[in-house]
Each structure stands twice: as C-alpha cells, then as structure tokens.
Amino acid sequence: MPAAFSDPIWRKPQTASAFQFETPFGLLDTVIVGGGIMGLSTALHAARAGLSVQVLDAGAIGQGASGLNGGQVIPGLKYDPEWLIRHFGNERGEALVAFAASTADVVFDVIRDEKLVVPFTRNGWIQAAHTETALTAAANRNRQWRARGADVELLDQSGIAAMTGASGYLGGWLDRRAGVIDPLSYTLELARVASAAGARVAEQQRVVKLAREPGVWRISTQGGIELRAKSVVLATNAYTDGLLPGLAQTIVPLHSFQIATAPLPADLAASVLPGGQAVSDSRRILVYYRKGPDGRMVLGGRGRMALPSSAADWAHCERALIRLYPALAGIAIEKRWFGRVALTPDHLPHLHEPEKGLLAVVGCQGRGVGLMSALGKRMATYLASGDVRQLPFPLSPIKPIPFHAFRQVGVAAAIAWYRMLDAFER
Numbered sequence: 001m002p003a004a005f006s007d008p009i010w011r012k013p014q015t016a017s018a019f020q021f022e023t024p025f026g027l028l029d030t031v032i033v034g035g036g037i038m039g040l041s042t043a044l045h046a047a048r049a050g051l052s053v054q055v056l057d058a059g060a061i062g063q064g065a066s067g068l069n070g071g072q073v074i075p076g077l078k079y080d081p082e083w084l085i086r087h088f089g090n091e092r093g094e095a096l097v098a099f100a101a102s103t104a105d106v107v108f109d110v111i112r113d114e115k116l117v118v119p120f121t122r123n124g125w126i127q128a129a130h131t132e133t134a135l136t137a138a139a140n141r142n143r144q145w146r147a148r149g150a151d152v153e154l155l156d157q158s159g160i161a162a163m164t165g166a167s168g169y170l171g172g173w174l175d176r177r178a179g180v181i182d183p184l185s186y187t188l189e190l191a192r193v194a195s196a197a198g199a200r201v202a203e204q205q206r207v208v209k210l211a212r213e214p215g216v217w218r219i220s221t222q223g224g225i226e227l228r229a230k231s232v233v234l235a236t237n238a239y240t241d242g243l244l245p246g247l248a249q250t251i252v253p254l255h256s257f258q259i260a261t262a263p264l265p266a267d268l269a270a271s272v273l274p275g276g277q278a279v280s281d282s283r284r285i286l287v288y289y290r291k292g293p294d295g296r297m298v299l300g301g302r303g304r305m306a307l308p309s310s311a312a313d314w315a316h317c318e319r320a321l322i323r324l325y326p327a328l329a330g331i332a333i334e335k336r337w338f339g340r341v342a343l344t345p346d347h348l349p350h351l352h353e354p355e356k357g358l359l360a361v362v363g364c365q366g367r368g369v370g371l372m373s374a375l376g377k378r379m380a381t382y383l384a385s386g387d388v389r390q391l392p393f394p395l396s397p398i399k400p401i402p403f404h405a406f407r408q409v410g411v412a413a414a415i416a417w418y419r420m421l422d423a424f425e426r
C-alpha cells in the first residue's frame with residue numbers, strides 16, 4: 001500500500017508522548033484490552049473510582065477508529081425513543097432513552113472537567129434529508145425528542161440550505177445537543193488524563209491469551225508480558241481479533257473512508273457550514289462531513305471492503321463532496337484515510353460477560369464517540385460497584401452471526417445495490 005495511506009494517523013502531533021509499558025505491582029483490579037475511546041473512558045473513570053487499571057493496545061493510541069473518525073459527537077442510538085421503549089419495555093426503555101440522550105454530554109463534560117486540550121464546537125449536528133421519506137422520519141424523530149425536552153429542531157429546505165451551504169436537501173433535523181471534536185486529540189487526551197489519574201496505558205502490546213485461574217485472570221501479551229487482574233474488559237470493537245473465541249463473529253466490520261481538502265480560502269469557508277455543524281445525510285450509504293479546526297473540509301462515507309490501493313478508492317467521497325459543494329471543485333484533496341466500524345445485526349451495541357470478570361463491548365454502529373465515552377463511564381461504575389444495573393444495555397450471550405465468513409460478501413453486494421438506488425433518487 002502507498003505510504004500515504006498506510007499512516008492513518010497522519011495528524012498525530014510529533015510531540016505526542018508514547019505510552020510505554022511499566023511493570024505493575026501485583027494483582028490489578030482491571031486490565032483493559034484496547035486503547036480507543038471505550039477502553040480509555042473506562043480506564044479514566046475506573047481510575048477515578050480508585051481501581052488499579054492497565055490499558056494494553058496492540059498498536060498506537062488513536063490508531064483504531066477512535067483517532068480516525070469523523071469527530072461527530074451525536075447523542076442517541078440508531079433507534080428513536082418510542083422504538084426503544086417498545087423493544088425494551090417501559091423501565092429499561094426509558095433508562096436507555098435517558099442514557100442515549102446523555103452520550104454527547106459525557107464527551108463535553110469530560111473535556112471541561114478534565115481540562116482536555118481538544119479543539120471542539122458544540123453547535124449541533126444536522127441529519128439532512130434528500131427524500132420525502134427521510135423528511136418524514138426526521139419529523140417523527142423531532143417529535144419524539146421534543147416531547148422529552150431535547151433542544152432539537154426540524155429544518156425546512158431554505159433553513160438547511162442556509163446552515164449547510166449545500167444544495168439538494170429537502171430539509172433536515174438539527175440536534176443542538178451534538179457537536180464536533182478533533183477525534184485524535186480527544187483520544188490522546190483521554191489517554192493522558194487516564195494516566196494522570198493513575199491508570200497505566202501501554203501501546204504496542206497485543207494481548208494474545210486470557211486464562212482463568214481461581215478468582216483471577218491471567219493476561220498474556222505477544223511480547224511475553226504476563227499480568228494478573230480481577231477483571232478484563234475487551235474494548236476492541238471493529239478491530240476484535242480471535243482473543244475471545246466467537247466475539248469477532250458477532251460483528252460485521254465495515255470500512256469507512258474519509259478525505260480532507262486543503263484549508264478552504266476565506267470566502268469559501270464562509271459559505272460552507274458557516275455555523276460549524278456536522279452533517280450526516282440520509283442516503284442509504286450515507287456521507288458525513290464537517291469543517292475541521294484547521295479549515296479543511298472533511299467528508300467520509302462507506303468504502304470498499306478490500307484495503308485501498310490508490311487514491312481512486314476515495315473517488316466516491318470526492319464525487320459526493322462536489323455534488324454537495326460544486327464551488328469546491330478546484331480545491332485539492334490533501335488527505336485520504338480509512339478506519340473500521342463494527343455493526344451488529346440488531347444495530348445495537350452488545351455487552352457480554354461470558355465468565356465472571358470477563359467483559360466485552362462491541363458494535364459502535366459508526367456512532368461511538370459519544371456512545372463509547374458514555375458506555376466506558378458506565379462500565380467503570382459496574383467494575384467498581386458490581387451493580388449490573390449500571391450497565392444501560394443487558395448483558396447478552398456471545399452469539400456468532402450464522403455464515404459469518406460469507407457476511408462480508410453480502411455487505412459488499414448490499415453496498416453496491418444501495419449506491420445504485422441512491423443514484424436513481426438523486
């Protein structure tokens with residue numbers, strides 16, 4: 001692969017500190033496998049609760065989805081409040097709605113309370129509708145969240161055109177609880193404050209074996225390190241490997257590709273997303289976009305399942321950008337990168353505890369910045385208290401997807417089909 005694409009964390013500051021392994025003393029409370037937002041949020045809150053914590057990541061901090069993503073901090077789940085209550089019943093459903101409503105708050109609270117150095121804006125997120133069906137869904141969502149006092153608003157055609165500067169939308173939904181962060185800064189800063197709070201964070205430490213001994217877990221790394229802990233949390237999401245048998249087969253990992261333009265000239269910058277909101281549009285294969293803190297336009301969308309081999313693999317993102325903003329046609333695309341997102345068949349995150357003290361969380365559905373920050377906080381409370389009611393989702397058995405090996409082929413075919421439907425609806 002060309003070097004330009006093999007360095008997904010091109011924005012990592014040269015000054016960022018490396019997180020090195022130091023031998024801990026004795027039995028740990030928790031070892032966390034995976035140093036993305038989920039693992040680091042769990043580590044920070046667990047350390048604040050007084051637990052001894054070690055985070056181990058196979059690569060560099062920020063190299064998973066957490067450092068690569070679109071930076072959109074969106075509250076809520078894929079499902080609306082009424083669906084959650086129908087599906088989970090009144091008590092758990094209402095608790096889930098409250099949890100879903102709070103996920104963006106968790107991000108902005110931690111930035112404020114822990115004094116994270118993270119570029120951010122909190123001016124909302126727009127779900128843009130390009131068909132009448134999408135507009136009806138937006139109106140329905142708006143009604144349900146407004147009934148719960150959320151700061152949300154339905155946008156008409158002229159309203160959305162003014163906020164996005166993009167053409168082609170019939171309307172949309174503005175959720176002012178949402179915002180935009182720089183994802184790599186957020187992840188690195190979470191690692192920094194988790195360390196400052198007493199958690200140990202180590203990069204380049206792939207965990208290869210978990211073994212149960214009476215009352216204790218033994219954790220072995222590829223480099224031969226052995227740790228002992230009362231509990232283990234797998235926070236590996238779309239990068240889940242074979243560490244816990246069957247877990248990788250419970251998710252469908254998809255690639256999401258992104259491009260960033262050169263910093264926009266002032267006149268163009270003023271006409272594109274003047275309020276600094278993030279946008280996801282309603283096409284089946286959605287694209288999402290925002291302006292970065294350095295004035296670049298950043299846009300992402302689904303990408304091919306195979307590893308990219310040339311800039312042409314990002315051409316669909318470039319076409320989407322020009323379709324939305326024809327005035328950007330002459331602006332150079334300076335960066336291209338991609339990462340992995342984990343989907344579950346029911347589009348909900350899955351929490352597992354197949355054996356006492358062995359926990360796993362997978363299935364961010366491409367919305368993990370808020371969700372994993374909030375789930376990590378709840379996971380830390382569960383670890384500290386043992387009270388399972390602290391977890392917003394029920395613990396479920398690990399159920400591999402039938403015919404998982406063929407799943408990727410099905411996903412690739414579905415993506416091609418949906419792209420074609422979207423093209424006809426343009």
Ligand SMILES: Cc1cc2nc3c(=O)[nH]c(=O)nc-3n(C[C@H](O)[C@H](O)[C@H](O)COP(=O)(O)OP(=O)(O)OC[C@H]3O[C@@H](n4cnc5c(N)ncnc54)[C@H](O)[C@@H]3O)c2cc1C
Nearest residue numbers: 034036037038058064065066070072207339364367368369
């Ligand atoms: C391109 C892209 C755009 C996205 N845009 C958005 C967005 O705008 N808004 C939003 O909310 N969400 C977005 N998402 C989703 C979001 O980034 C993820 O949901 C979130 O970052 C998941 O965090 P995580 O900590 O669970 O997983 P990750 O950040 O992926 O971390 C998992 C870590 O586990 C490590 N690991 C795996 N196996 C092992 C092992 N055996 N030993 C040690 N370590 C291991 C990996 O190295 C990795 O660092 C996007 C994702 C991508 C890829």
